[in-house]
Amino acid sequence: MVDASAVRVQGLWKRFGQQVAVAGIDLELPAGRFIGLVGPNGAGKTTTLSMVTGLLRPDQGTVEVVGRDVWRDPAEVKARIGVLPEGLRLFERLSGRELLAYTGRLRGLPGAEVDKRAAQLLDLLDLAGSQHKLVVDYSTGMRKKIGLAAALLHNPEVLFLDEPFEGVDPVSAQTIRGVLEQYTGSGATVVFSSHVMELVESLCDWVAVMAAGRIRATGTLAEVRGDADSLQQAFLELVGAGGRDTAAGLDWLGGRAAR
Numbered sequence: 001m002v003d004a005s006a007v008r009v010q011g012l013w014k015r016f017g018q019q020v021a022v023a024g025i026d027l028e029l030p031a032g033r034f035i036g037l038v039g040p041n042g043a044g045k046t047t048t049l050s051m052v053t054g055l056l057r058p059d060q061g062t063v064e065v066v067g068r069d070v071w072r073d074p075a076e077v078k079a080r081i082g083v084l085p086e087g088l089r090l091f092e093r094l095s096g097r098e099l100l101a102y103t104g105r106l107r108g109l110p111g112a113e114v115d116k117r118a119a120q121l122l123d124l125l126d127l128a129g130s131q132h133k134l135v136v137d138y139s140t141g142m143r144k145k146i147g148l149a150a151a152l153l154h155n156p157e158v159l160f161l162d163e164p165f166e167g168v169d170p171v172s173a174q175t176i177r178g179v180l181e182q183y184t185g186s187g188a189t190v191v192f193s194s195h196v197m198e199l200v201e202s203l204c205d206w207v208a209v210m211a212a213g214r215i216r217a218t219g220t221l222a223e224v225r226g227d228a229d230s231l232q233q234a235f236l237e238l239v240g241a242g243g244r245d246t247a248a249g250l251d252w253l254g255g256r257a258a259r
């Protein structure tokens, strides 16, 4: 039987000293969807994605990805997922092309196949002209794109992206978007974290809302949006900031205030 869940999380906890980053969440993410994990700064999105992708050991709880326990069967899971983590560390002294060649061989792909896929991805992501430049000389957006290429090279079943559009110009964002839409269109799953609601609303068909270490809502975009005008509005109501007067108390700020 085909497992319809890409990710299944149960009772997941992570504390850093006194700080509870993830407070015992349960989460089931369906396969074949474009999924957004949204939440304000400090909500616990990165901590959750790190535990789900085998980068950070949970204090408690279980994580299954494509039906396998991430922490009991890490090699099997890691062979079937791609990850673009936050603050991605790359081999700075390799060129973009070398980085992909290295990643592909590490993934066990034959050399000729790596060459073919690398050339296509570099071309698609508009990096062909910079493929022989060292990664250390890449801009923020170029780093995201080469990181994405490296994460896609072995054709993973599930792709996890932590803030993939941060620091990326609109043209590159559109390119990344096209690649991801084609990827999910063929039945693969994308899970990406963001606090940019418009982006999530325009890209995702399934959403999980996180705040203060807990999951506040999950479901299709329409289910989570409910009667609100936009995902942004629904999100503000869910995280309890809907009625906050953002400027209250800042009477010293602005051109008409005394300096």
Ligand SMILES: Nc1ncnc2c1ncn2[C@@H]1O[C@H](COP(=O)(O)OP(=O)(O)OP(=O)(O)O)[C@@H](O)[C@H]1O
Residues within 6 Å of the ligand: 016, 019, 020, 021, 039, 040, 041, 042, 043, 044, 045, 046, 047, 048, 195
């Ligand atoms: N290594 C760490 N040591 C101590 N505290 C941490 C660590 N990593 C995360 N935290 C804390 O855990 C909480 C959740 O952080 P996390 O980075 O997961 O949030 P986030 O939703 O990804 O936020 P953002 O959107 O700002 O990246 C925050 O309060 C953060 O300060």
